Amino acid sequence: MFETARDRNPRVQLGRGIAPDLADYARDVVARLLAHRGRAAARAHLHVVRHTGTGRSRPVTARAVVDLDGTPVAVHVDADHPREAVDLLVDRLARRMERLRRPPREGGHGLPGAHLRTAERPS
Secondary structure, three states, X not given: OXXXXXXXXXXXXXXXXXXXXHHHHHXXXXXXXXXXXXXXXXEEEEXXXXXXXXXXXXXXXXXXXXXXXXXXXXXXXXXXXXXXXXXXXXXXXXXXXXXHHOOOOOOOOOOOOHHHOOOOOOO
C-alpha cells in the first residue's frame, strides 16, 4: 500500500475542553522534531486529555506513540495546561529518540561493562 503525505502527518486527538487550535500546534512541533531528527516518514499519534473533577494536581495528560522505522516509542506526561503538556511531550520524545540513537552500552541492564568488572584473583 502506498503511503501518502497525510499518513506521515502526526495524528492528534483532543479530549473535551481542549481548544481545537492545539491540534495544529501539536502536529507542527512533532512533525518538526521528526524531520529534524531525520524521521519525517515516521507515523505518530498524540492524545491530549483534560481530567476534570479528579482532584489531580496536574489535570492534563498527553501521550504520544511514534513509529520510528518499526520501533514503537511511547511517551507520557502530565501538566497543568494543554500547551505545556504538548511542549513537555515533545521534549521527552526528543530525549527518548536521542537515547535510541546511541549505541547500546556494554554490559546492558545496568551491569558494568567488561572494562569495569573486578578481575578474578589468582589462586
